[in-house]
Amino acid sequence: MGTVTIKEVAQRAGVSPGTVSNALNRPELVAPATRERVEEAIRELGFVRHGSASTLRAGHSRTIGLSVMDIGNPFFTDVAAGVEETASALGYAVILGNSAGSLEKEERNLHVLAEQRVRGVLITPSDDDPARFDRLRERGISVVLVDHPAHRPDQCSVTVNGEGGGQMATSHLLERGSRRICHLTGPLTIRQCRERATGARRAVLAAGLDPADVLEVVAMPAMTARAGQVAAERMLAAGRLPEAVFCANDLLALGLLRGLLLAGVRVPGDVALIGYDDIDFTAASAVSLSSIRQPAHRLGQIATELLLDECDNPDTHAHRQIMFQPELVVRESTGSPR
Amino acid sequence: MGTVTIKEVAQRAGVSPGTVSNALNRPELVAPATRERVEEAIRELGFVRHGSASTLRAGHSRTIGLSVMDIGNPFFTDVAAGVEETASALGYAVILGNSAGSLEKEERNLHVLAEQRVRGVLITPSDDDPARFDRLRERGISVVLVDHPAHRPDQCSVTVNGEGGGQMATSHLLERGSRRICHLTGPLTIRQCRERATGARRAVLAAGLDPADVLEVVAMPAMTARAGQVAAERMLAAGRLPEAVFCANDLLALGLLRGLLLAGVRVPGDVALIGYDDIDFTAASAVSLSSIRQPAHRLGQIATELLLDECDNPDTHAHRQIMFQPELVVRESTGSPR
DNA sequence: CCATTCCATTAAAACGTGTTAGCGGAATTT
DNA sequence: AAATTCCGCTAACACGTTTTAATGGAATGG
Numbered sequence: 212m213g214t215v216t217i218k219e220v221a222q223r224a225g226v227s228p229g230t231v232s233n234a235l236n237r238p239e240l241v242a243p244a245t246r247e248r249v250e251e252a253i254r255e256l257g258f259v260r261h262g263s264a265s266t267l268r269a270g271h272s273r274t275i276g277l278s279v280m281d282i283g284n285p286f287f288t289d290v291a292a293g294v295e296e297t298a299s300a301l302g303y304a305v306i307l308g309n310s311a312g313s314l315e316k317e318e319r320n321l322h323v324l325a326e327q328r329v330r331g332v333l334i335t336p337s338d339d340d341p342a343r344f345d346r347l348r349e350r351g352i353s354v355v356l357v358d359h360p361a362h363r364p365d366q367c368s369v370t371v372n373g374e375g376g377g378q379m380a381t382s383h384l385l386e387r388g389s390r391r392i393c394h395l396t397g398p399l400t401i402r403q404c405r406e407r408a409t410g411a412r413r414a415v416l417a418a419g420l421d422p423a424d425v426l427e428v429v430a431m432p433a434m435t436a437r438a439g440q441v442a443a444e445r446m447l448a449a450g451r452l453p454e455a456v457f458c459a460n461d462l463l464a465l466g467l468l469r470g471l472l473l474a475g476v477r478v479p480g481d482v483a484l485i486g487y488d489d490i491d492f493t494a495a496s497a498v499s500l501s502s503i504r505q506p507a508h509r510l511g512q513i514a515t516e517l518l519l520d521e522c523d524n525p526d527t528h529a530h531r532q533i534m535f536q537p538e539l540v541v542r543e544s545t546g547s548p549r
Numbered sequence: 550m551g552t553v554t555i556k557e558v559a560q561r562a563g564v565s566p567g568t569v570s571n572a573l574n575r576p577e578l579v580a581p582a583t584r585e586r587v588e589e590a591i592r593e594l595g596f597v598r599h600g601s602a603s604t605l606r607a608g609h610s611r612t613i614g615l616s617v618m619d620i621g622n623p624f625f626t627d628v629a630a631g632v633e634e635t636a637s638a639l640g641y642a643v644i645l646g647n648s649a650g651s652l653e654k655e656e657r658n659l660h661v662l663a664e665q666r667v668r669g670v671l672i673t674p675s676d677d678d679p680a681r682f683d684r685l686r687e688r689g690i691s692v693v694l695v696d697h698p699a700h701r702p703d704q705c706s707v708t709v710n711g712e713g714g715g716q717m718a719t720s721h722l723l724e725r726g727s728r729r730i731c732h733l734t735g736p737l738t739i740r741q742c743r744e745r746a747t748g749a750r751r752a753v754l755a756a757g758l759d760p761a762d763v764l765e766v767v768a769m770p771a772m773t774a775r776a777g778q779v780a781a782e783r784m785l786a787a788g789r790l791p792e793a794v795f796c797a798n799d800l801l802a803l804g805l806l807r808g809l810l811l812a813g814v815r816v817p818g819d820v821a822l823i824g825y826d827d828i829d830f831t832a833a834s835a836v837s838l839s840s841i842r843q844p845a846h847r848l849g850q851i852a853t854e855l856l857l858d859e860c861d862n863p864d865t866h867a868h869r870q871i872m873f874q875p876e877l878v879v880r881e882s883t884g885s886p887r
Numbered sequence: 888c889c890a891t892t893c894c895a896t897t898a899a900a901a902c903g904t905g906t907t908a909g910c911g912g913a914a915t916t917t
Numbered sequence: 918a919a920a921t922t923c924c925g926c927t928a929a930c931a932c933g934t935t936t937t938a939a940t941g942g943a944a945t946g947g
Binding site for chain 2: 266
C-alpha cells in the first residue's frame, strides 16, 4: 500500500522497469507510443518517483542547501526568496538552514546537508576560513559563497561592494556638510561590518579630512532594532550628539531613529541618518530612511544559477566572483535640515 | 574517491558493516569497546552517512517540508524561524517552499516534497480544499496545517483566532469613540481576511450598532505596503476620510500610514489606525502602530512538535487543533487624539 | 561436565531506481 | 537475398544502507 513503484507502472504499461525509467529521464530514447502508455500508467497509479532511490543510484540529488546567518533579517529573506524562485524553476528543492551567527550551528547544518548529499550549497559563512568548505568540495558538493568574497579563484562568490557602499553613504553625509559622523555598526568580526567601516574611512580620507577628527565607530554586539535603540539611549546619555550617523544596517538605523525621536531629537534637523540594505520598511518609517540599496533578490538568483551551472557543467564551468554595486537612495532622514 | 562508505569504515574497524550501522543507530546493541573502535574509524575516514541510502532502506527520511504563502512577509519568516529551530534541534532538515499565493506553485512544491519522501509537511494552504492533502497522507506523509484550521478531526492544525483578533481590533476602535470605521483588507478569497472581517462585524454588532452604518470593508488585491499607500491615495481622492481604519495586515497599515502622513493627515488625530500581526517594524514606524500580536515563532515551534510527534508516535498521537489567542498591542496610532 | 541462556557479531537479503550491455527485428545497403 | 546498420526495448546489476535470522562463544545453571 501507499508507495507505488516503477515496477508496478511497468507492469501496467506492459513494458520493463528500465523503459519506465527511460521515459522519465531520457524520453527521447523511447518511442512516442510507448511513452504515452507509460505516462498514462503513471497518471492512473499516481506514481511519484522515489527521490532517495534515484539519488542513491544516480549519485547526485536534485536539492541544494542554503545556510543564512539570520533568517529574521529581511535582506536574507530577499536572498532566500531569489534562491527558492530560481531553484524551484529548475526543479531543485531548497533545504534551509539558519546559522543564527553561531559557527557551531553552521557546522551542524553543513553536516545535515552533507548527509542529504545536496548537489551544492549556498552559504553566507560566519567566519573567514576558506579551508572549511574543502571537505564539502572533496565530496563533490559545490559551494557558492553569498555576500562573502571568495579568497581563491577556484570558488564562486556573489557579493555586493561593501567598501563602495560604506564610502557612498559616508560621502553623502560629508557632502551634506556633516563633520562629526558616527558609524554605528555590529560586531567587527563580521566581514560586512569591517568592509563598510573601511569604506566610511576611505570616504573621509578622500574628502581630505582626518578620520580621527571626523569619524567615530561604535560597534554594538547585535545588528537589531533593539540594539539601535540602546545605542540611541547611550548617545543621549553621553550628552554630545553627532551631526550624522551612518548605520551598518537598516534595523540598527530604525531602532536608533526611534530612540532619537522619542527623546525629541529632530531627524534630520539635529542628527542626519542613513542606513544600509534598503529593506522594504525604510520607506514607511517615522522619517523615511535614506539607505544603501543592495540587490538582494538578484543576489539569490545569480548565486543559484552559478551553483547549478557548476553542478551541471563541471568541465565548462568557469568560476566567477561577481560583485554587484550598491546604490544610494536618498530620503528624508538625510534631507536638508528644515 | 570522495564518498567513503560504511563498508570501508567496517573494514578499518575490523567489524562487519552491520555492526557499524548498529553503532550509529542503536548504540546500545554494540559493546563499548567495539563502538569506540567504530567511532574512531568514522572520525579518521571522515565518514558521513548517505542519507538517501538510509531513507531508501529505512522507509522514512529525516526531513520535513515547509510550504508558506509569502516568504517576504515577516509573519511567515517568524513562523519559518520557529520551524527551523525546532526541527534542527531534533535532527531534522527543513525543505522550504514558497507558494507565493499560487495554487499551481503550491502543487509543484508538494510534488517535490513527495518525491523527497519528506517525513511530514507543514503548510499554509492557499485554498480550503481539505481533500487535497489526502493523497499525501495516503503515502504516509503527515500534514499539519499552519495558520489554517483543520476541517476534520483526523488532522492537526495550529492557528490564531482570526475572528477574535478582528473583534479585538474593532472593539478597541469603537471604545475609542470611532463610529465610521474602514476595514482595509486583502483578497477575501484568503481565509484569514474573511475571518478578521467577520470579527470586525461581530464587534460592531456586539456594541449594539449597525454594521451598515459603521463599517466599510475595502479589499485590495495584495496585502503589501504598496497596496496600503494606494488605498490611502484613493481615500484622499474620495474626499471623505473614515475616523479609523483597521488593516488586516501591518504591511497594509504601514503603507496607508505613510500615504496619509504625506498628505498631511494627522494620525491618530484625524484618522486612527490599527494593524495586524505586530511585526517588528511597527514599533519603529512614523507613528508607532497599534496592532494585533500573533505568536508566530511559537506557532512554528508547536506545529513542528505536533508534526514530529505524529511521525514518531503514530499510534499514541492524538490529533489536535490548537488555536492561539492574539493580543491587542496599543501604541500611538490609536492613542487619544491630541 | 553437559545443557541452556545470553550476548555480540555477522551474512545476506532487501529498499526503488539508473544504467550498461545486449538482444531481436525492422529498415537500409550491397 | 544476404549483410549491415539502426532502433526500441529488456535483463540484470549496482548504489549504500538497515534489518532479520543465524552463528559462535562466553556465561550461567543443573
